[in-house]
Amino acid sequence: MFTGRNLDSPGCRFAAEKGVPVSDKSIEAIIEQADNIDIVFDATTAASHLGHAPILKKFGIFAIDLTPAKVGKMCVPVVNLDECVSFDNVNMVTCGGQGSVPIAYAITRVHPETTYIEMVSTIASKSAGIGTRDNIDEFTQTTKEALSFFSHVAKTKAIITLNPAEPPINMRNTVYALVPEPDIEKIGKSVHAMEREVQKYVSGYHVTVGPVCENGRVTTTVEVMGLGDYLPSYAGNLDIMTNAAVRVAERRAQMAGGVSLVG
Amino acid sequence: MSDNKKLMFFDSTLRDGNHAIKHQITANTIANYCRAVDDAGLYTVIVGHGNGAGASSLQTGISLLDDNVMLSVARANLKHTKLGIFLIPGYGTIEDNITPALALGTDVVCVGIHCTEANVARQHIQYVRSHGKEAYGILMMYHMATPERLVEEALKLQEYGALGVTLMDSAGASTPNMVRKAVTVLRTKLDINVGFHAHNNLGAAVGNSYIALECGAKIMDACVCGFGAGAGNCQLEALCALLKKEGIQTGLDLYKLLDASEQIIAPIWSDGKAQTVLSIISGMSGVFSSFATHVANAAKRFNIDPRDIFIELGNRKVVGGQEDMVVDVAMNLAQMKSKDSRDSFLESLL
CATH class of the missing domain: 3.20.20.70 (Aldolase class I)
Structure with missing residues (x-):
């Protein structure tokens, strides 16, 4: 089911065309159908998800939260997918987090003594909807916290920039790490292995710069090009979120399926 | 009013x-x-x-x-x-x-x-x-x-x-x-x-x-x-x-x-007033003023004319906060330059 506030919205019409049941009653529609729903993807806003989360929990529905509300377990599939699916609410962090955490993790698994991690995400203005804009502060804070959470580096920073250039730019994430004595060859191998892992669910995820090192500063840039199927190809930042969320749902469904087969 | x-x-x-x-x-x-x-x-x-x-x-x-x-x-x-x-x-x-x-x-x-x-x-x-x-x-x-x-x-x-x-x-x-x-x-x-x-x-x-x-x-x-x-x-x-x-x-x-x-x-202000030939190019290209230091560093590191970096940044319509593009552009220019010199080297062999 696809539920929103407006049956005439492009998303709602698209879902209806595909034969998906639609509703304009938002969370109410889910409550009415609670017995038939196992998984909900919440793509509203951080403030709305704070209201939705307890309702979904009450009905025993697995929530995949695509807002930066941070209610549930933070999930970046290449790092902690299996651990996450046993929780009742999983938070997909932010698109910047999905783009940069894999790189940060690839560096810190080689160098746990990394002292500082910073990420800079630049996305096309056209791909930043009103949700992102209204939540720019939550976006920045949540991405920063995710960097610390996944890399185990206490001091982190997240920067987000919108670029209105035409034609729209692809999403770009630069990760800087301060490493006392970096083994750049090992880091390179780890980063490129991670790149291939992410490419399994986001094929347009490419390391374009580095990792390179100068004065203990390791710099890596990845670009994320979207598939261009439903959303335009410059919206790689949205694809990386939705594909990560779908991956969580698939794993959850696999596990649930396993249980019911045994039963 | x-x-x-x-x-x-x-x-x-x-x-x-x-x-x-x-x-x-x-x-x-x-x-x-x-x-x-x-x-x-x-x-x-x-x-x-x-x-x-x-x-x-x-x-x-x-x-x-x-x-x-x-x-x-x-x-x-x-x-x-x-x-x-x-x-x-x-x-x-x-x-x-x-x-x-x-x-x-x-x-x-x-x-x-x-x-x-x-x-x-x-x-x-x-x-x-x-x-x-x-x-x-x-x-x-x-x-x-x-x-x-x-x-x-x-x-x-x-x-x-x-x-x-x-x-x-x-x-x-x-x-x-x-x-x-x-x-x-x-x-x-x-x-x-x-x-x-x-x-x-x-x-x-x-x-x-x-x-x-x-x-x-x-x-x-x-x-x-x-x-x-x-x-x-x-x-x-x-x-x-x-x-x-x-x-x-x-x-x-x-x-x-x-x-x-x-x-x-x-x-x-050790540099004094920083109105240099490069700042003129920067202004003409419409590149964020604070990129100047980053461009100077990248130009040195990749051995590229800083003017070319400014002009390319302008072409790419970068905005404030995109300092990481400086290295990207300098690297690309350096690659093109080495490709050009390789091409002319190959041509000279023909």
Whole structure:
């Protein structure tokens, strides 16, 4: 089911065309159908998800939260997918987090003594909807916290920039790490292995710069090009979120399926 | 709209000037400067990292001093002048930066956004206003948008509660006509004050500020000694002298500004006024002024003509906050160059 506030919205019409049941009653529609729903993807806003989360929990529905509300377990599939699916609410962090955490993790698994991690995400203005804009502060804070959470580096920073250039730019994430004595060859191998892992669910995820090192500063840039199927190809930042969320749902469904087969 | 209202001088010396010394401003400089200009008739003294509160980073440069230390020192030395900060959403946040800044006695918050992205400033402007403090919207890189678009974005800032909207010529790319058109149209469409912040890449900062004022801008955002990113800013004391000659009331104390310029800023600005051949290219290409240091470093590292880097950055329409593109562009140019030389080497073998 696809539920929103407006049956005439492009998303709602698209879902209806595909034969998906639609509703304009938002969370109410889910409550009415609670017995038939196992998984909900919440793509509203951080403030709305704070209201939705307890309702979904009450009905025993697995929530995949695509807002930066941070209610549930933070999930970046290449790092902690299996651990996450046993929780009742999983938070997909932010698109910047999905783009940069894999790189940060690839560096810190080689160098746990990394002292500082910073990420800079630049996305096309056209791909930043009103949700992102209204939540720019939550976006920045949540991405920063995710960097610390996944890399185990206490001091982190997240920067987000919108670029209105035409034609729209692809999403770009630069990760800087301060490493006392970096083994750049090992880091390179780890980063490129991670790149291939992410490419399994986001094929347009490419390391374009580095990792390179100068004065203990390791710099890596990845670009994320979207598939261009439903959303335009410059919206790689949205694809990386939705594909990560779908991956969580698939794993959850696999596990649930396993249980019911045994039963 | 009140044409009789006094001019308001926003002093960005201790913020934009921080770019010129790689964000290494000291507590001593802040204290001495604030004491020197406290009675100079300025509306507010803005203090912080060049890219504003929360911007100390590997991307733009690490500050010598923590934001809160800079603010505490400034507050202790400003008795009659409002203390201001600049903040770009996406760098700084309410939780990490605005809340502590207000607690330390900040009166004025200038929220900077790229000129087409006003709605990312909503949260911050509303927060500041709801706490009884002054918020202003700053449309950065204003040269990249049409006057109509600037109006559209400025109206949003007004709706959120901004007390004024300042056009920031971040790249020093303005011509006098661009200033005239943009300021005039904003003045006609907005109920709140309009301001102008110039950069001196094309040597027009004081002149452009004067034109903005003639077209009805009330907020003059400038720096003593012109201390600022790239080619520097509108030199506040020069603007002050010019306005005095024109018989325009400023409320400024020229000698106090001249003293601060000569005794406090000039000695720490080792490069002097940074109007160089490169700053002209930077202004022509419309590249964010604070990219200058990054371009110089990358040019050296990849052995590329820095002019080519500026021009390519301009072609790619980079905006403030995209300093990581500098290395990318320099690397690409270096690759093309080595490919060219390899091609000509191969050709010479044929």
